[in-house]
Amino acid sequence: MILASMLTMALACAAAQARSSPAPRADSCEAAWVWAGIPPGAIPQSVRTLYVYQGELVAHADGVHFTRGGPWPSAGDSRALIPVVRLRGEVEAHECVRVLESAANAWRSRGRTVPGVQLDYDAPSRRLGEYARFVREVRSNLDPALALSVTGLADWLVAARPEALDALAVAADDVVFQLYHSHHPVPRLGLYHAALARFRQPFRVGLLAGMSVPAAVRSNPRYRGSLRFIQMGVPAP
Template sequence: MRFIVGLFLGVLLVGCEQHVAPALDQQLYVWQRQWTSAHAPALSDSRSDFSTLRVLALQGFPGTRWGRAQVDPALLKADGRSLIAVVRLDGQLRSLDQEQVTAQILQVVADWQARGLTLSGVEIDHDAGNARLPAYAEFLKHLRAALPPSLPLSITALPAWLDSAQLPALLHSVDSSVLQVHAVSDPRLGLFDAKQALKWAKAWARISDKPFYLALPAYGVALLSADGGAPVVESEVQLERGGQRRELLADPLQLSQLGKTLREDPPEHLAGLIWFRLPLANDRRAWSLTTLRAVARGDVLSSQLRLSFKEQGGLYDIQLENHGNLDSPWPAQITLKAQDCAGADALAGYALQQSANLLTFTRLRDGRLPAGGQRAVGWARCAHIDQGGSHVDP
């Protein structure tokens, strides 16, 4: 009888235990063609949250042109994380010369190894159209045979390939795949659709019997208006041209919700998430690393905007600070209660209206204040500013 009661209680306790969703592996793309001093702190601050670095190593352009990314091997060696070299083959290449492309890739692998880097894999990023997938699969078979057997081979994959009968053969040629679910169609429709991304992931899981990852956006782009044509996309590098710029940014809240869904009910064979891209301190079109880490961890996201004042001899420097973990748009309006102001002005991005006992700063253009960041919005020479009477209107 005691055994039956004990068994019943054990079953009851197990039934009451909360289900803890397993953590998804989190990785990063490092996509800068020229490495700078900003890479060292970015790599150091990202180490605890992202297991693997997928680093742009080589690009193949139309016309048999090749470009090596100028990486810092000493930084990568000191970082110590798993390292995957990414080879970007332009989608506009008319064909892939198997021998030439393979030779270029093998040379990069040999050069990186000679510089003391231990590779955990090679990834091929090639946006081939569906009609070219048979030839692409043949190239991948050729490359797989040429690479050391112990070096895994992966590919970046497009959701459009789901419509191709060649997809199973293509996936058979590699060890894993990275399904890119951002900016895959007309960017005018937005950078990311979480519902569509989840549908693509589930469809991919039904076809792939090997591990796959989702490549997710942590960045923005600008669309530059063009006369009578499709807009030009401006991303990491600013284009020297005029015209209106429409900024598009992946929404951290939307990506955080998708991450929660994937952790609680991951599609079969989903091995993890890869974020594009490692944000540097001067990367104005990427999420801050603070926000990216919070999304990857599944933390609750919030912006906490506060005003701070530095006063010396009646001169106040007015600063806006973000004490939260979510990047925030610049607030539309900031109002301050002030007494006996002899002068005041707004700094770039804001305009000032001054009336009796009130300073109003109005936003003139869009901007973002990164999590943990601050920016000056203006100054005022006043007898007194009532900090408790200040107001930030998002």
């Protein structure tokens, strides 16, 4: 997500710092998801880090298959890049690690800085503890130079067991709770703001491009910034 040894060392240091110290509290659009249909070059230069969708890793009866989607390795943009892989079904951790590292290496081979990777998975709230264990296994086998981020459903904040939420946040290097569904903010946002106030680990929030960071979230001492979902025709804030 660079063959020169000095840059490789810098990436490793950056990933280690991401795991050991809080990220800056950035309310401007400094990081954004680049999903299918949106070329990275269309994202404003004010966005410093691109979370680029790579495709789906899907468990089928005959095995696990990775279907590519979204932008794939290309040059022409020097911003830091985080490959994002979506999971469907019960995938083995080693398969997940293989795909994440392959995506990261593919972008690095084109000269891009890739400090981490991200998993996107809609785990049922009642099974969040199992997902946390899966994430821990992925993290333990993933290249140490890659920070591991995971997306989080807003529903987990109100329906999952607090200890499962804590376990997930500890297993990953970064958790981003998405306060939207499809192309709309989640209903009754205040419920999730209150749940975030009770959450005991550092977090970021995922917002649509047109949404602002709520004051109740921005003032939370564990808030570490936002990640925006850029939509065609909706300017980044």
